[in-house]
Amino acid sequence: MNPDAPVRRILHCDMDCFYAAVHMRDDPSLRGRPVVIGGSPAGRGVVAAASYEARAFGIRSATPAARAVRLCPQAVFLKPEFPRYRLESRQVFEIFRHFTDIVQPVSIDEAYLDVSSRLDRWGSATAVAQAIKQRVRDERGLTVSVGVAPNRLLAKIASDRDKPDGLTVVPPSRVHAFLDPLAVRDLPGVGPATERRLERMGVETVGELRAVPLDRLERGFGRHGATLYRYARGQDDRPVRVHRERKSLSAERTYSQDLTALTEMDEELGRLSERVGRGLAKHGLGARTLTLKVRYEDFTTLTRSRTLVAPTADAGEIASVMRLLLRHSEAGRRAVRLLGVGGSNLVRGGIAQLALFAPD
Ligand SMILES: [Mg+2]
Numbered sequence: 001m002n003p004d005a006p007v008r009r010i011l012h013c014d015m016d017c018f019y020a021a022v023h024m025r026d027d028p029s030l031r032g033r034p035v036v037i038g039g040s041p042a043g044r045g046v047v048a049a050a051s052y053e054a055r056a057f058g059i060r061s062a063t064p065a066a067r068a069v070r071l072c073p074q075a076v077f078l079k080p081e082f083p084r085y086r087l088e089s090r091q092v093f094e095i096f097r098h099f100t101d102i103v104q105p106v107s108i109d110e111a112y113l114d115v116s117s118r119l120d121r122w123g124s125a126t127a128v129a130q131a132i133k134q135r136v137r138d139e140r141g142l143t144v145s146v147g148v149a150p151n152r153l154l155a156k157i158a159s160d161r162d163k164p165d166g167l168t169v170v171p172p173s174r175v176h177a178f179l180d181p182l183a184v185r186d187l188p189g190v191g192p193a194t195e196r197r198l199e200r201m202g203v204e205t206v207g208e209l210r211a212v213p214l215d216r217l218e219r220g221f222g223r224h225g226a227t228l229y230r231y232a233r234g235q236d237d238r239p240v241r242v243h244r245e246r247k248s249l250s251a252e253r254t255y256s257q258d259l260t261a262l263t264e265m266d267e268e269l270g271r272l273s274e275r276v277g278r279g280l281a282k283h284g285l286g287a288r289t290l291t292l293k294v295r296y297e298d299f300t301t302l303t304r305s306r307t308l309v310a311p312t313a314d315a316g317e318i319a320s321v322m323r324l325l326l327r328h329s330e331a332g333r334r335a336v337r338l339l340g341v342g343g344s345n346l347v348r349g350g351i352a353q354l355a356l357f358a359p360d
Contacts, residue, residue: 007172009125010240011113012147012155013096013132016164018109019049022088023078025141034059034075041069041077048080052164085109086284088140095135099128104240108284112152114240126169133167153236154178157186175234180207187231194221194228206232246283250291251275252340258297262332265339269322270315272341277315280343286311287343290318292325295338302329311347318343 015021019037024030034054039045047068050059057072068075089108096103099122102114115128122128129146136144145166147158154175158168170178184206185195197220203209210232217225230236251272259265269292280287290312291305304325312318322341 007116007150008114008239009116009119009128010149010152010155011115011125011129011132012149012152012159013111013113014145014147014159014163015092015109015136016143016145017049017051018088018142019080019085020051020054021142022085024051030076034072036065036068036072036075036077037080038068038077039065040079041065082281082284088142089284092136092140092142092144095132095139098135099132102240102242104242107282112155112240126167129167129169133165150175151234151236152238152240153188153231154234156188157182160186170234176207176210179232179234180205180210182206184209187228189224189227189231194224197221246285246346248342248344248346249276249279249283249285249287250293250340250342251279252293252338252342254295254338255336258335258337259339260332260335262326265326265331265336266319266323268339269326269341270319272339273319273322274315276341276343277313277318280313280346285346285348286313287318288345288347289343290321290325291340291342291344292322292329293338293340293342294326294329294331294336296330297335297337299337301338304328307345311345313343 020035023037024035032053034057035051036047036054036059037049038047043065045065047059047061047063047065049061054072054075059068059071059075065077085108093103093105093111096111096113100113100115100118104112106112115125118128119125122131125148129148133144133146136142143165145159145163147155147160147168147170149155149158149170150172154170158170159166161168182205184190184198184203187206198209201212201220203212209228214226214229217228219225221228253268253272259268288311289305289307291303293301293303295301306321306325318341
């Protein structure tokens, strides 16, 4: 980190159980009950959000809906209403923007705020965070957990420490004290695979990770090693960016064994389309142009695109366009080693159907 860089005051604001909270606010009969937002329990859908009461039963987002019913038969199952969540999101973000111009949305219910230039007015970043929480509660009837820290990395970790309705402050002088007792998996980008490999090195906490020399991390984790080294020290120079509109969203997969049957490829396209649809929905976006990518066994690569009349985030619709485009390739006659599904020409809101879920 550049020692001469001015100290930033960054907030990470993360709405608590956003989808479920919106329903529970508007329907008092739901309060205090396990509420699950997602696909029909009878179908193959997944959970998009679960209230804290439902989480107590082990239900998380991406839990198959059918499994959620088994875990908690008395839960209230509701269909997601994305237009409603987007509207709410807009109102909440407007509150954020009242406190600073530098707001970077991360998803429909999460944003980074740089409040460094607002301290004269508010006294401290903590005071800004308290005022934001108060306004979101008073004006929207919702709770937001906030992390306050000198950078995005630490603010993000902090907002997650005390949910729901949390406020966790990491002063610059307390960075190591805050990080050291955390588990390595609490660092962004540390998934189960990295966690297992660190564990084999005898590293379970961030404090232990901080004791590992840089060259050893680079040997073990390649480029990711340097990131681990910085993150263990709480270092992160990324600024809060105001404009971070996505241009495209895609998912692709390389197969260890080439695909030869069209039915198999259709199935894969269904899976990839679901990932793209879910990503679009998460960001409140729809794609007007859909692109199929096919790489044949000899590594030649073909892309085919189609532009739709109306933007979509519907996995079923994306998949059917992909299957159609696949029929305009040589797939089936030639073996395929990679398939990709992409959405571009993205627009915010105004989407007729937003299905996170396989059709029932
Ligand atoms: Mg959230």
